[in-house]
Amino acid sequence: MARSDDGKRNFALRDDNGSESSVFSGRTPRQAALKAARRLDPADSEGDADRTELKLREKGTKKVHHYEGWAWRETAPDDKPDWMPDRITKANVSKRGIEHLETI
Numbered sequence: 001m002a003r004s005d006d007g008k009r010n011f012a013l014r015d016d017n018g019s020e021s022s023v024f025s026g027r028t029p030r031q032a033a034l035k036a037a038r039r040l041d042p043a044d045s046e047g048d049a050d051r052t053e054l055k056l057r058e059k060g061t062k063k064v065h066h067y068e069g070w071a072w073r074e075t076a077p078d079d080k081p082d083w084m085p086d087r088i089t090k091a092n093v094s095k096r097g098i099e100h101l102e103t104i
Contacts, residue, residue: 030095054066
């Protein structure tokens with residue numbers, strides 16, 4: 001398992017036919033899945049958000065982490081920094097399991 005000096009691992013986003021498009025890093029698979037979920041098309045509220053299957057293969061392993069992810073837009077907090085926009089994208093994920101691949 002390849003880890004950087006800061007403990008982060010790389011996870012490749014897989015589509016249904018097994019090709020890998022983007023790479024997200026994080027110390028845990030969930031952290032990488034949250035980053036991937038924030039790139040989904042956000043709904044106006046969390047309740048209206050469409051659930052999307054996210055498959056993340058941990059680089060250097062044959063493990064594929066399966067998540068259900070969704071994203072929505074909401075008003076930024078009152079104490080937001082100046083650079084932050086008034087509306088922000090939030091996301092959440094729910095783990096569905098781990099698949100072990102025969103080959104990569």
